[in-house]
Amino acid sequence: MATIEIYDLTCNHKTNPVGIDDREPRLSWKLRTEGRGALQGAYRLQVSEDPEFAQAIVWDTERTESGQSVLIAYRGAPLRSRTRYYYRVKVWDLGGAESEWSSQAMFETAFFPEEEWDGAQWISHTLPLDEEDDEPIAYLRKGFRLKGAIASARIYATALGAYKLFVNGREADDTHLNPGWTSYEKRLQYQTYDVTSLLTEGDNAIGVQLGNGWYRGVLGWNGQKRRSEERLLLAKLHVRYADGSEEVVGTDESWRGSDGALRMSELYHGERYDARLEKKGWNAAAFDDRAWSSVRASARPQAKLVAQENEPVRRVDEIVPVSVLTTPRGETVIDFGQNMVGWVRFAVNEPAGTVVTLKHAEVLDREGNFYVGNLRSAKQTIEYVCSGEGEESFHPTFSFQGFRYVKVEGIPAERIAGKFVGCVLTSDLKAAGSFRCSDPLINKLADNIVWGQIGNFVDVPTDCPQRDERLGWTGDAQAFIRASTYNRNVAPFFVKWLRDLAADQQPDGGVPHVIPELKIAGHNSAAWGDAAVICPWVVYERYGDERVLREQFPSMKGWVEYIRAQGDNEFLWNTGFHFGDWLGLDAKENSYVGATPRELIASAFYAYSTGIVAKAAKVLGLEREHEEYAGMYERIVTAFRNEFVTPSGRVASPTQTAYAVALMFDLLEEKDRRQAADRFAKLIEESGTQLTTGFVGTPYLCHVLTRYGYGELAYKLLERREYPSWLYPVVRGATTIWEHWDGIKPDGSFWSDDMNSYNHYAYGAVGDWLFGSVAGIDADENEPGYRRIKLQPLPGGSLRHAEAKLESPYGEIRSAWKRTADGGIAYEFTVPANAEADVLLAGAALAAASESGRPLAEAAGVSAVSESAEGLSFQLGSGTYRVEVAAAGVQ
Incomplete structure (x- = not known):
């Protein structure tokens, strides 16, 4: 076997953290080799107070027969407060080949008691x-x-x-x-x-x-x-x-x-700074x-x-303005070319007492004037009083703004060039993945999803970063969390937020609509409170972090028990307030709530969350709870079918969201799912291939279509450029995801001032489908953290090629496909060392498939090759592969 390289050592998902209070921190590493099929057979970890490891070794595992390389809990001598510890690892592969010691990494403790x-x-x-x-x-x-x-x-x-x-x-x-x-x-x-x-x-x-x-x-x-x-x-x-x-x-x-000098600072309103008062x-x-x-x-x-x-909030990027313009009203406005979150750093040289005012906005109105109506009461204003002592510079300290455009008052337009820079502020999460394809508009959509995440992951997952809200809405977080894992390493981010969710959870298990709690926001809506269950499970699934399940299990169980106690039927949820399919396009006039019955959505999520709690109990070895909640799940599903499904297998509410959640959560009998999927597809086609879903249904729309063989219909939804669609805002010049499908209407007018953010990540949940289906990278909950990878790319639509990369806990995963000149498809896969992949190429035939010029079944690193009605299945060990399917084998 080739030389084994050990790299990217981390502690609790972080690189060299300083200031932790975890008495049993988890250590991880990644492996890199040139060959295929590399699996770790054993490891040896050492932790020491001595960077040379010559003395003060507090933990030495000796050679440990295990393939585990992710989140191994410290089991050495009790850690001391305010102490720096160094750690290193060496590994053996299954053939007995031994690596060198890795480079050292470190963690430093803070206070314990x-x-x-x-x-x-x-x-x-x-x-x-x-x-x-x-x-x-x-x-x-x-x-x-x-x-x-x-x-x-x-x-x-x-x-x-x-x-x-x-x-x-x-x-x-x-x-x-x-x-x-x-x-x-x-x-x-x-x-x-x-x-x-x-x-x-x-x-x-x-x-x-x-x-x-x-x-x-x-x-x-x-x-x-x-x-x-x-x-x-x-x-x-x-x-x-x-x-x-x-x-x-x-x-x-x-x-x-x-x-x-800093006279006022508010998150919503901005800051007032009088440089004449500087000490x-x-x-x-x-x-x-x-x-x-x-x-x-x-x-x-x-x-x-x-x-x-x-991870702390940092300034991660700087953006230079693309232009300084004068609006029809005569306003001097800087265009940064990107809807961003952070602040403007500027330099001025004006007489003492000159007041320079910066007002921030996301869009211009259809006449091209500065527009702040959608900010509601948030002022987003920086007021700077000059000292008059030569050139002076400033940026805010305790506020941040959401903006693309900045109106400047107090200095002439000709003195702006080169003096104003946009500083991007966000929780400094490690970059994880990237997506690219042959359609520039879809690439822009993928970029907009990332920018929406950057702007709304400022210490907590917020709904929007500009108006008088900016709160940790639970429904938005659970809808987007899967997509977010492809863009950034969000494990520490969500672990912290979930601990606050558990802290703010009510004694009866109810969950506030926003975390950290804001009393005026309320509690206990289906698909919002379910973040207590869905988010820990996604962190476990994507990062292999069992501890988050163990920590959050009482909270997860508490939420399900809260639902169980509602109403007169413990297996349905048909009482209380619910947001429903928020902002669904099939809503009645002047309503925010889509047409799907709220009690159907509530009972569907009740079943979904209960099923997750049952699975989590099994992972944690809690057999009694597993049996209890597995049985409870079955009774909820039965009750759902009796209440919301007709004897012929139709979902009682003929809406896109009703079918999406019923099929995504496997709430229909097996015999009814195919015909239900057909009806679901027909609903979309009858709408003119338009989506009508809101916050609840949109994350599942394309996934359900793909699962039931309607991948081309999912592509039609993705590639649609007219309103309503994901690409409509892109065509309109969006650089982030909008809160409303028609935040700016085709005639240039606005949806409303009430609730119209142009940086709101919920509909960016489609990023999960871009990575997980178009490119085909997904996790297997049975071997979480991408220890076992699902690679199921789905060529389709008008795309000629697509590619995604993801830095997983085991290393980089890559999946790419490209249509060849002869009508076939070439796939490229990279599987990191110490991981394996299950591949499914839909519609492909074995006879037409080869890997690097050899018959697929004979290629090194390829195993378990089989052909079925679904397509061509096989397994890959670690390494890089090029699989070609000739035109004759592509259906």
Whole structure:
């Protein structure tokens, strides 16, 4: 066998994480070889406090006979707080060939018991409200001396509010909007900063800006501020000197506080900054803070402190404007060419007191004027008052905007060029996959899905990033989560969010509509609350993360038990409020809810979630729960059939969504499914090959058609360019996914001002079908995390070729197909080492198939070749393959 290379070592899905509080972190690695069919037969893991592994080894598995290389839980000596650990691995293949030791990777612990926060107090600094009832951002600082050479230094910090940390005048790191948004009454994240290089022997200073963030500011559509409680900061610096001694500097009443130039910051409304009020050098050691006030120590909040769980928010890209235009109204507007989320960094050189105002919008109206109607009450405005001291630059700190267009007031248009840059802000998730095909519009659709995810994955999965909402709607998240896994590694992101879901879940198992909870939003809608069950299962399926199932199982079970307790029939859900098929095109006039009966949708999702709970119980070895929920699932399905399916096998409600969910969730008897699928296809054809589905039905539309042999009809829906379709917004110039199929109508008018986001990922769920069916990469829940890969590409429509790549927990998976000049199809597959794939080529014949010029059945790495009515099936070991099916073998 060829040399085995070990690469991409990770801990809890992350590369070299600093600041974890997991006592049993999970370690993973990937393998790379040149040959085919490579499988790991054994591994040896070592974890040590010594980067040379010469001493202080705390865990050595010795040679362990196992093929596992993903999420192996640490089982060594108890980990110590505030300690860096290094780990490495070597493996043996099934033939006994041994690899070299991998390069080392590391993880660093933060605090384990909360008592380790002793030495730091919660502090606050309340400032007078201004004439607009806004409290300025608090500026906090602490000067101190260090007595010797510094070996290492860490700051652990959190806040009730949002904070920005500085050390000796420099940002502590490149993250933003810390500590993130959690269920603040129950869970609060803290961050770990490696500040070794920022400190010096002698005088030093820590500075913090403390704002409202998600904790205390305006949140929701009622315009009210969320809390009246004061903003709080907790921080603790640990310094380890070269001689081994340590020193601690914590927040306490010796800190000093003041207001400053940042006069107002709100997530929805933007920021107001008066540069004339800057206290230059306020966060540096030499600053004289005697005029500042003392801070106040506060009682410890009840929330449990947890180390950062998801990836932090960072600036991940910068976008240069494509033009500066003058609208028919005479407005000066910058066009960034991309609907994005983040902020604008700009530089100006104007007289003191000049007010530069930036207003942000997603679209222009049909006359070409600046349009903010769809923002509702959100102002999305940056107001900057110049100091007059030469060129000065600014970007927001505690707010973000959703925009493509920026209206600039206060400076002439000719002084804009080269001075304004769009900065993209998002949770910094690892890129996972890419999709490309022969149709540029579909490629643009795929790009728009990614941009929608980037813009709406800002610490939590939001519905939209621009208006007075930006909330973690559960229904949107469960509809899109499968598609999201193809674009980014979302495992830590959703694990954190699901812990907040469990924290905010009601005692009776009910689930808020939005997570973290916002009281005005409500609770307990079918297809929304089901995120409690669907999202953990998808994380398990796509990443092989069994722990998320174990952690969330009480929450999953609680949701199903909540449904069970509703109404007078424990096996149907026909009571309570439901959003239904939200924004379905078959809705009545002036209604947001599609025509599919809400109780049908509710009972369908009840069955679906119960079935997942049964499967999760089996995975977790909970036999009693498995039997209970498997039996309960069967009774729910029977009740669904009795209530919503006619004796002849027709779904009682003849809507696209009703058939989509009934067939996707296998709720019909086996004998009725084919004719139901035929009726489903006929419904679409009779509509003029138009979709009429909303948030509930759209994710399943193309999947169901494909499953039942109507792949070409699914392609017609995909390739349709007229309204309503996925490509209609693309044709209209969209650069993200719209909330409404007709957010901009064919005549250029708008759907409405009420609820009309142009960056709303729900309909981007079709990305799951692009990757999973058009290109054909899917996971197998029986061997999750892509340990066993499903490769079932579906050539169709007018496409000449398609390709997808996905960085799985085992390495890169690639699936591509291309129509050949003689009418055949050439497929290319890459299967990563230590994984295997089951391939199905629909309609292909064995006699016409070859791999790299050899008969398919004789090719190395190919096994279990068979031909059936479905097509040509075979298995692949790891490696790269080119399978050609001649024209005679393509049906």
